[in-house]
Amino acid sequence: MKIFLDSADINEIKELCKTNLIDGITTNPSLIAKSGGNILDVIKEICGLVSGPVSAEVTAIDHKTMMMEAEKLLNLAENVTIKVPLTSDGLLTCKELSKNNVSVNVTLCFSASQAILAAKAGATFVSPFVGRLDDIGQNGLDLIYDIVEIYNNYNYKTQVLVASIRGVNHVIESAKIGADVVTIPTKTFKEMFNHPLTDKGLNAFLSDWQD
Ligand code: G3P
Numbered sequence: 001m002k003i004f005l006d007s008a009d010i011n012e013i014k015e016l017c018k019t020n021l022i023d024g025i026t027t028n029p030s031l032i033a034k035s036g037g038n039i040l041d042v043i044k045e046i047c048g049l050v051s052g053p054v055s056a057e058v059t060a061i062d063h064k065t066m067m068m069e070a071e072k073l074l075n076l077a078e079n080v081t082i083k084v085p086l087t088s089d090g091l092l093t094c095k096e097l098s099k100n101n102v103s104v105n106v107t108l109c110f111s112a113s114q115a116i117l118a119a120k121a122g123a124t125f126v127s128p129f130v131g132r133l134d135d136i137g138q139n140g141l142d143l144i145y146d147i148v149e150i151y152n153n154y155n156y157k158t159q160v161l162v163a164s165i166r167g168v169n170h171v172i173e174s175a176k177i178g179a180d181v182v183t184i185p186t187k188t189f190k191e192m193f194n195h196p197l198t199d200k201g202l203n204a205f206l207s208d209w210q211d
Pocket of ligand 1: 006026027028129132163164165
């Protein structure tokens with residue numbers, strides 16, 4: 001399973017890429033706004049920090065303007081993935097870009113039917129949002145089960161990229177289900193390293209070594 005960071009914070013990305021465990025980055029308009037930078041500058045800088053795909057989201061809601069925004073984003077670097085919302089216009093844009101071998105991430109997916117349409121539109125990635133479904137009292141991981149099963153039934157090439165992850169458990173369960181990618185906040189990535197018995201064991205080894 002690939003691990004992407006869900007962040008537009010340059011310092012965070014720089015720090016965590018040093019682990020050599022990060023396969024790509026996803027951003028969204030909220031994360032770009034939080035970074036305080038201009039989208040084109042921020043995406044260009046992130047693309048220089050990682051060799052894997054960097055998802056950059058269009059902000060237009062109509063197909064024509066989405067295509068114009070995508071073109072600008074694609075000119076920034078070779079590892080840009082265009083992120084489009086799961087709307088009719090978003091999927092039209094996905095289909096057109098995919099036909100030209102552009103990597104596309106279809107985001108804001110909240111149902112299996114939406115995921116079927118994203119695959120049919122040729123998406124490279126589909127991003128189901130597990131945390132936001134949990135937030136409204138549904139089980140976000142059930143959606144991951146459904147999409148993985150459906151995509152396997154038809155050998156769809158679209159990769160299931162689990163987004164809106166709220167903690168380590170979402171990562172573990174996504175891996176058990178067989179999701180292709182998780183995109184996680186930096187806090188969750190750091191938590192993946194931790195176990196109290198690792199700390200306790202290490203302390204014991206170090207103290208025994210010194211005796
Ligand atoms: O990047 C999309 C997604 O991961 C957003 O997560 O926490 O805002 O629901 P969240």
